[in-house]
Amino acid sequence: MGENKSVGKRWEDMETDVLVKIFKQLNMIELGPVSQVCRSWCLACSDPLIWNALDFGLLKSNFIQTRASPYIWVDDWSDRRLTQLLRVAMGISRGNVACMIFHFNLYMKDEHLTYISERSPHLKRLVMPAWNRITKNGICQAIRRWSELESMTMPTIAHPPYIMEEIGKNCKNFSELKIMGSFDAQFATAIAAHLPNLKVLSLRCSRVAKEAILYLLNCLEHLEVLNIAHCMLFDGPMLHPGRRQSLRELDHTVHEKAARLREFYHCQSLSCIACQRMIADEGLMRWYRYEECFWRQDEISSLDLGDYGKLFDAKCETNARERPPLRRDREIRL
Known part of the structure; x- marks a missing residue:
């Protein structure tokens, strides 16, 4: 032997x-x-x-909506589970995570966000969960640590200027933004003031003021790609429902302003599944009602999250048809 x-x-x-x-x-x-x-x-x-992408796309909190701030209650088990998974991921990845994806209905706290930002200094792409339990100080401190951040997907927020300001001051290569929720003139003004070099913007499945779109198209000289597919467009102040009017067709003034863009996506059709959902939800999408991957989709390829990552073994099922080749100005039909 x-x-x-x-x-x-x-x-x-x-x-x-x-x-x-x-x-x-x-x-x-x-x-x-x-x-x-x-x-x-x-x-x-x-x-x-x-660790190019750390995908927590299947991880959601057990929550109950409440009437008092932060308008959500999350059980302790959900917090402990998230903490445990973050420790495992951050420990093994050793700061090499470039893209991090969270589910819309994962309600993390400041301590979770701090733990992530301290251990992923080279993050370039971030898909945020809902803001309910994250404070202004918590998100601002995290953004200051992510100097290499280039792209962010975020739910709507009541007072957006401070987040746009932090990104503008600390993330010099930032060029892509996706907003899910509500987009008004205040939001548009904050973007134009602090992110003048923004190239890609998606407002897919959001409640959007027409004046906000026109303002951005006038101010953002470097904007190349815009997605307002399946949005509920309003003409008039969004804070005064009685004085605003829902637009059934895209205004010609928006078409004219968007003609200079390389890619422009829009869809307002009663035969479209996504548009039907927006109407049923009165312009504020209830993501938890629909198939798991609906919130991950986007007509802009760089913002589309595709199938779920490898936190768990799962496949994403969707009713959306296969997309046709890219065109500069495309009306979307699902």
């Missing part, structure tokens, strides 16, 4: 590139114990190729 014993490589001596290719097939839950096998496996599990 001593002389004829065959000599082969041990698992821990495998090339790092090979290990990385293998470990990319695992989800985050499986990577935890794998990273503890040996030093070489631990290093391979932390490779940036594995």
Whole structure:
């Protein structure tokens, strides 16, 4: 046996590139114990190729809506589960996360956001959950740590200027923004003042004031791509329902202003599933009512999140038809 014993490589001596290719097939839950096998496996599990995107898209809070601020109650189990998963992910990734995705209905707190921002300094793309339990101080401190941030998807917020100001001051390469909820003149003014170099903007499935769209098209000289598909457009003050009018067709003035854009997406059709949902929800989409991946979709390819990532093994089912090739000005039909 001593002389004829065959000599082969041990698992821990495998090339790092090979290990990385293998470990990319695992989800985050499986990577935890794998990273503890040996030093070489631990290093391979932390490779940036594995952690380019950290997708928590299936993770939602157990919540109840309330009438008092923050208008949401979340059970302790949801908070503990999120804390545990963040510790595992941040520990293994070692600061290599470039894109982080959260579900719209995951209600994290300041302590969660602080933990993430301190351990993901090279974040470039962020998909935020709802703001209810996050304070002004919490989000501002996080943005200051993300100097490399280039793209953000965010729910609507009551007072947006301070967030736009923080992004403008600290994230010099920021160029993409997606807003889900409500978009008025105040929001448009904040973007024009603090993000003058914005190139891509999506307001898909939001309640939008026509004056806000026209203002941005006039002010944002570098804007190249705009998506207002399935939006409820209003003419008049959004804060005064009695004085505003819902627009059934896209105003010709918007078409004229958007003619200079490289890509312009719009859809207001009673035969469109997404538009029907917007009408049923009175312009404020109740994302929890629909299939899991509906909130992840976008006609702008760089903002579309596609199928779920690898936190859990799951497939995203959708009723949307396959998209046709890109055109500069496209009316969307689902």
